[in-house]
Amino acid sequence: MDEMTQLRELRADAPVPDRAALAPGRERLTDAITGRNRRARGLWADWRVASLGAAVAITAAALFITQVVDTSAPRQSAPATVAGDLDLSGPKAALGRAADFLDRQEVPPEPRPDQWIYLRAVGGEPAQPTRKDGSDSGMTGSVGKSDPDSWIPYDDKAAENDASDTDYRTARESYRIAAALPENPEALLAKLRKVFPTGSGAESPRESTDEHSFRALTVLLESYPIPPDALARIYRAMATVDGVEVTDHLIRDASGRRVIAVTRDHDEGATRSEILIDPVDYSYAGQRYVVTRTHDLPRLHGTPPMVYQRGDVLMDIARTKVAVVDAKGQKP
Template identity: 75%
Template structure:
């Protein structure tokens, strides 16, 4: 068997994704191949903290959550946070509380054009698949798995690249978010224009609500975003048809307890989950989860793969994000 055949068969059991499912992974992979790393992602509330006291406050809050949540029980709900007890009874309750907290945060200055965005994202499945590739294939590939990445905040070449309509540089994303209107309906309409849907190899055009949720998730994956802009995004997300919030904290790929805001894909048997930190309401990652047990056919007469309800197909946890002064620097 030749190397490319081996590589193709590694994920032969995966379902054929539509545009919405492809967008997050495609933007990271194409960005890496183009020399710009993963696309830039969004603000933790501790981004460029102005004082040691703020660092201590957030750290203490995180430790407090660890103490009051029974980590042996992933269905535990209602931990105390910096904003009080969580309310996961509905999207409007959970996201409204997050928005209220973010509205009270000071907006840091926009990063300088010469700065870089550092991200650390845990992706256990991708790490395992990379480790299992034969060494000779890994050496020939222009992409490799690493949880750490750096992208320039101001990337003129990437801004001028129109080949991926979902990709936006860190600076573009920051300014798009900062200019979003307060009204949820107007905000969603603007984001649908910024991140258009269409037809072709990525699948048919999305319906309005699925398109809105994808556009929101793409922007929320950006770093940094102004906290007041994130508040507007969360309030708008709560109005999208089909959006739900899991009524208990779930564990992400790194083992942390996080809030899951979910929406089933209009086509298929999976749902997308946007993960949010329950302490500072920052973006914590994403998952795609199987909602109905089904078979996935495989080529060349190979036995079909069964995806069980609850299987996790995409599982990414962002554990660090920061603005730094140079590529390779870590906070």
């Protein structure tokens, strides 16, 4: 069976453009899978600032999913897909090709205020995390299982008026923010940095311009739906952010699919963030946080420190289905 046929069968039930109200939560991984799209900027800070100490260690223990990046996968620079041959030689090539494809798609009508966003997402939930070599990760506890299906109101007035989280936007707000983004990448990034401001304190430290831009792009990409022409502009702007890379082969996400990984190392700390993109329709497919340097993180009460090894995946969330539906509880 050739690769194009495999990919078609793998993604046969997937909807075409993608964009969801899913964000990795700091308090519980299950909140990230089924909760509101609250983007905790502290999650980024946890892996950038070692001085957060014991409080961060507890949070990390709740979120940590010890999987290991598959470095044994064959390197492929241009696997065939339904969307066309991929070019994973760099961010401008990969994201530029994705943008060209999306520009050719028809823009569907905006959802009605009374409609809902159906979302299905999965993530690894090991009861006793281990690494590729079978060794104990040093973690205790596990992430509780939850229903992978969730429904988010498209028009949520109460959430729209809640100013407590500067990163949160309802699905309708996100749609309109995306639709109004300028064509020029520099202007687009500047606008998103204003929409999703950077921090100003120890719990949420100020970011560099490029790190701020990448986080803002990530927050918006988690929403659904995004008009395909707007998604094209987002991808072109993402390719201009300093430090952004594209893994030169498809990786496996939490659901087992092969996806494109757009990555950026955090400016401080020893981790990187990865935005996952479907290679068939170039929709947002999830995200991961990966350790880039082996290091220890102290814990409370004199217990041995958690040892993070290079290649450990701290969080791995795959969005496997998303659609606009007419009622809560309805599935496409």
